Amino acid sequence: xxxxxxxxxxxxxxxxxxxxxxxxxxxxxxxxxxxxxxxxxxxxxxxxxxxxxxxxxxxxxxxxxxxxxxxxxxxxxxxxxxxxxxxxxxxxxxxxxxxxxxxxxxxxxxxxxxxxxxxxxxxxxxxxxxxxxxxxxxxxxxxxxxxxxxxxxxxxxxxxxxxxxxxxxxxxxxxxxxxxxxxxxxxxxxxxxxxxxxxxxxxxxxxxxxxxxxxxxxxxxxxxxxxxxxxxxxxxxxxxxxxxxxxxxxxxxxxxxxxxxxxxxxxxxxxxxxxxxxxxxxxxxxxxxxxxxxxxxxxxxxxx
Numbered sequence: 001x002x003x004x005x006x007x008x009x010x011x012x013x014x015x016x017x018x019x020x021x022x023x024x025x026x027x028x029x030x031x032x033x034x035x036x037x038x039x040x041x042x043x044x045x046x047x048x049x050x051x052x053x054x055x056x057x058x059x060x061x062x063x064x065x066x067x068x069x070x071x072x073x074x075x076x077x078x079x080x081x082x083x084x085x086x087x088x089x090x091x092x093x094x095x096x097x098x099x100x101x102x103x104x105x106x107x108x109x110x111x112x113x114x115x116x117x118x119x120x121x122x123x124x125x126x127x128x129x130x131x132x133x134x135x136x137x138x139x140x141x142x143x144x145x146x147x148x149x150x151x152x153x154x155x156x157x158x159x160x161x162x163x164x165x166x167x168x169x170x171x172x173x174x175x176x177x178x179x180x181x182x183x184x185x186x187x188x189x190x191x192x193x194x195x196x197x198x199x200x201x202x203x204x205x206x207x208x209x210x211x212x213x214x215x216x217x218x219x220x221x222x223x224x225x226x227x228x229x230x231x232x233x234x235x236x237x238x239x240x241x242x243x244x245x246x247x248x249x250x251x252x253x254x255x256x257x258x259x260x261x262x263x264x265x266x267x268x269x270x271x272x273x274x275x276x277x278x279x280x281x282x283x284x285x286x287x288x289x290x291x292x293x294x295x296x297x298x299x300x301x302x303x304x
Contacts, residue, residue, distance in 0.1 A: 005252025030277030086115035089193040092271035097191035101168035109133035112173035129154040132163035177201030188266035206236035212270035
């Protein structure tokens with residue numbers, strides 16, 4: 001993220017092809033010199049897969065040699081996307097959430113929801129988790145799994161508002177076209193992370209964005225025109241509630257100290273993620289390095 005904010009990374013805006021069902025296929029190339037490399041990710045987003053055996057996000061990552069351009073590896077980008085997205089949210093919580101944050105709201109019941117709960121446990125003293133989603137049964141199933149795996153009290157609740165009530169951390173990971181995070185749901189001092197994307201709507205309402213200290217991965221990425229960017233910030237700008245300058249900082253700016261983070265215990269902070277390819281480059285490098293060390297994978301001579 002420091003590479004992104006300093007300009008050291010080469011990361012053009014994503015492009016995407018859309019299909020009539022509402023799905024899309026996006027291409028995300030990047031070069032990240034620090035702990036990364038040269039790679040491209042192809043990721044499909046098909047919200048209609050929700051509730052089926054197929055994930056809504058499916059992806060492939062291809063790693064190239066940064067000196068010669070030789071293709072080096074083909075990796076499962078689906079799991080990499082899940083983990084790097086949750087890791088980015090956890091980094092935002094480490095930098096912006098109150099140190100005593102103990103109550104976590106998980107909005108959504110998919111793989112990102114679980115990954116976010118696990119990641120937040122690494123950076124804050126979470127004692128209670130509340131899960132809400134479109135399906136009460138799926139929320140209950142996830143809450144039970146989290147309680148068993150993480151050893152903390154985890155309960156399913158009926159509404160997003162109930163999940164957010166008195167929460168110190170709110171993680172939104174849905175495909176909802178209407179906001180699941182509303183300003184009236186939130187208490188002072190909460191840190192919100194939002195990673196959901198829907199071409200027809202947004203996860204976070206305008207009032208929350210207007211009242212929050214907003215941090216993103218990349219200002220250029222979140223303000224890019226559709227199908228890139230995010231409606232969560234685009235719509236309040238179009239409504240005249242905020243200016244683009246309302247975006248306080250990029251994560252990399254906080255890491256380098258170029259910008260400050262939270263300034264008071266009662267401040268609401270918001271991390272809006274659209275996912276950037278530099279994160280995929282760093283994550284893919286970690287996976288490829290570990291695979292080589294452990295002797296995993298199949299070697300193929302492409303030019304034989």
